[in-house]
Amino acid sequence: MATIDSDYVKQMAQQLATYEVQNGLNKADRNKSSYQSQLSAVTSLETALKSFSTAVKNLQGVTGSNTSMLVNSATTSKDGYLSAKVDKNAVPGSYDFFVEQLATSHxxxxxxxxxxxxxxxxxxxxxxxxxxxxxxxxxxxxxxxxxxxxxxxxxxxxxxxxxxxxxxxxxxxxxxxxxxxxxxxxxxxxxxxxxxxxxxxxxxxxxxxxxxxxxxxKAQDARVRLGGESGMLLTNSSNTYDNIIDGVSVTFTQAQKSGELPITMTVAQDKSETTKKVQAFIDAFNALAGQIDSLTAAGDQNGASRGALAGDSSVRAIESSLNQMIRTSFGGANLITLGISADRTGKLTLDATRFEKALASDPESLDKLFMGKGNLLDSLDKNLALYTNSTNGVMKSRKDTLNASLRRVNDDYDSLQKQYDNYYTRYLKQYTSMMQTMQSMNQTSGMFG
Structure with a gap:
């Protein structure tokens, strides 16, 4: 008596059970791939938004403590005698110091x-x-x-x-x-x-x-003369004279000998460092714009891939909001008047010549645009918080929704596995029964051979 081919029976039961759940499985796979792709894209966008937010905060300073995009600096006629910290309120000019005596601790x-x-x-x-x-x-x-x-x-x-x-x-x-x-x-x-x-x-x-x-x-005070060796005497218990001149704090580090020339300190606007701060803003904005463009790319027939968030209305809303903000005038100033323009892709470029001319004619325009409550950096900071807030930001809500969708897909896989198991059991039973019937018929037929 021939035995039933159990491997064949199992194979057929598997094929039929797989066929029964294949459509549902394909749909779950498509959904999983789509949700994972979107989640990865949203996470990348959130990272880009937070990076831009960090750049904005750095320009504002800790808790918005910076008050200026303008950078003033001080240079000295001779190194090693003093160092200066200069803020935006410093009045440009030259000052002569004779360091008569340094402060010392007892x-x-x-x-x-x-x-x-x-x-x-x-x-x-x-x-x-x-x-x-x-x-x-x-x-x-x-x-x-x-x-x-x-x-x-x-x-x-x-x-x-x-x-x-x-x-x-x-x-x-x-x-x-x-x-x-x-x-x-x-x-x-x-x-x-x-x-x-x-x-x-x-x-x-x-x-x-x-x-x-x-x-x-000895316990002694610093003695510094403004204007030269016979100039105005300035004393201080520390070698650091806070606000010795409006907007300038100076730390003296070496005393001079009688007869030496005074140290000339020149305070002026630092064009290079000011430009660097503006360029840092431009670079941060362009990095974010580039990430948004990549994630929302429409794709084409030439092989350019379609972005995971192409056509996403919320992302377009972010882009529209940012673009509108950088085109807005604050305090009567805007990016265009400072030589900063946007190309057709929305990325910013700085015309150095126009920028320097704008600063020369109206240096306060830079701070009118960027700094202060309600101006560009403050407005961007508040706007970005709507998206990047770790508690109730838009990006967190999107990720929560996508993670919930992925959990539902996992539930669908569990359900499909149960369906598959039921179909497999049913078809295994049917095929086993059919094979037994065919075997019995073959045995009966052989009796009359």
Missing amino acids: QLSFAGLQTSDIDTQGTLTLSQNGKSFDIDLSAIDTDGDGANSLDELAAAINKATDNTGVKATLVRSNGRVSLVLGAEKSGAENAISLSLSGTSSANSAFETAIGNPQELS
């Missing part, structure tokens, strides 16, 4: 002290600029050996919660240790003074050392 050294010299009772008082703090000598013995070491004294000074700005360190040389006290801030007003009270009269080494320190560095 520093004192206490040498030759041994552990046995430091009192274990009484109070050490350190004072600066009318303020003081106390070190209780009976409470600084942290290792419990009954003595106060230089390490323990230094630690107590540094850890004092009301420390006025004194830093204690230990300096070692040839086996000897010295205590060094330094003022954290420079200037005469931050000079350090010390006094002892309540100590043992029998122990004078510590009192002698505290009363007669070696001065390593």
